[in-house]
Amino acid sequence: MKIVKSVAEMQGICRDLRTQGVSIGFVPTMGALHRGHLSLVQRARSECQTVVASIFVNPLQFAPGEDFAQYPRTFEADCRQLEAEGVAILFAPEAQEMYPSGAVTTITVSGIGDRLDGASRPGHFTGVTTVVAKLFHIVAPHRAYFGQKDAAQIAVLSQMVQDLNFDLELVSCPIVRDADGLALSSRNRYLSVSEREQALVLHRALTAIEQSIIQGERRSALLLQIGRTTLETATCIKVDYLAIVDARSLLPESSAKSGVLIAVAAYVGRTRLIDNLLVS
Numbered sequence: 626m627k628i629v630k631s632v633a634e635m636q637g638i639c640r641d642l643r644t645q646g647v648s649i650g651f652v653p654t655m656g657a658l659h660r661g662h663l664s665l666v667q668r669a670r671s672e673c674q675t676v677v678a679s680i681f682v683n684p685l686q687f688a689p690g691e692d693f694a695q696y697p698r699t700f701e702a703d704c705r706q707l708e709a710e711g712v713a714i715l716f717a718p719e720a721q722e723m724y725p726s727g728a729v730t731t732i733t734v735s736g737i738g739d740r741l742d743g744a745s746r747p748g749h750f751t752g753v754t755t756v757v758a759k760l761f762h763i764v765a766p767h768r769a770y771f772g773q774k775d776a777a778q779i780a781v782l783s784q785m786v787q788d789l790n791f792d793l794e795l796v797s798c799p800i801v802r803d804a805d806g807l808a809l810s811s812r813n814r815y816l817s818v819s820e821r822e823q824a825l826v827l828h829r830a831l832t833a834i835e836q837s838i839i840q841g842e843r844r845s846a847l848l849l850q851i852g853r854t855t856l857e858t859a860t861c862i863k864v865d866y867l868a869i870v871d872a873r874s875l876l877p878e879s880s881a882k883s884g885v886l887i888a889v890a891a892y893v894g895r896t897r898l899i900d901n902l903l904v905s
């Protein structure tokens with residue numbers, strides 16, 4: 626696996642690949658890799674001739690007071706895992722390389738970008754869309770792979786790709802979970818043993834809602850009440866949001882019909898976790 630730190634070098638390599646007609650699959654990450662990230666690489670490998678991954682802990686998407694400084698950085702182990710999965714090129718720039726003039730020019734998806742995580746983490750999605758647009762310009766992928774765990778991120782990026790005419794396909798990949806249901810996340814490593822036990826309530830709340838839908842209940846107000854009752858069984862959880870929304874616009878839906886997203890975010894101790902399910 627070739628490791629590239631310079632924007633100009635990365636852009637040159639990808640330009641050559643495209644000229645040769647090689648299809649490029651791109652997996653952007655912030656590192657601290659787990660099986661969720663690797664599932665995106667595996668999907669990219671199965672659909673594209675070359676896989677490019679990136680590791681960049683993007684300062685722009687962390688609000689003041691968030692965990693930018695503590696965010697886990699496990700570069701050597703990440704490289705070993707990416708190489709074993711057949712990634713051809715890893716782009717791992719420093720912040721100065723990505724933002725030499727600071728963040729003077731940014732991209733904001735209005736509306737969608739201010740909902741769910743965008744409401745709780747002001748400026749977060751402007752940071753995400755700005756860095757992902759830059760990465761798309763640098764890597765010029767044919768396909769880019771994102772996890773459904775970050776469902777609001779997918780909604781925001783899909784809108785950006787459409788509005789700014791990025792010539793690529795955005796591929797959404799299923800949530801990878803531990804055997805007990807907890808969605809894998811780099812931030813899970815912040816959890817103590819007892820916090821991890823409490824964190825299971827997120828998936829349990831989503832499952833309780835799903836069961837009610839399967840039994841025929843469609844009214845969002847009632848489904849949200851069922852979810853909240855389950856969340857209240859955990860003592861060290863502070864719910865940020867539990868919402869039933871349209872998966873594309875992220876606007877509230879009064880009925881849990883097909884295509885609707887049920888999303889939850891909660892602080893488990895000081896760690897903020899998210900999870901969701903799509904109604905099909």
Ligand SMILES: Nc1ncnc2c1ncn2[C@@H]1O[C@H](COP(=O)(O)OP(=O)(O)OP(=O)(O)O)[C@@H](O)[C@H]1O
Binds near residue numbers: 771772799810811
């Ligand atoms: N459990 C998972 N299943 C599938 N994809 C995932 C999972 N966790 C993360 N991803 C995807 O991996 C990509 C990189 O995410 P990121 O590096 O932020 O990891 P993360 O585990 O989500 O970290 P964080 O704890 O910061 O949310 C994103 O597209 C994200 O949706």
Ligand SMILES: CC(C)(CO)[C@@H](O)C(=O)[O-]
Binds near residue numbers: 653681775
């Ligand atoms: C897409 C991303 C790599 C942009 O920094 C990040 O938001 C993430 O890891 O989901």
Ligand code: BAL
Binds near residue numbers: 686687778
């Ligand atoms: N997975 C989204 C990255 C973040 O939480 O900042």
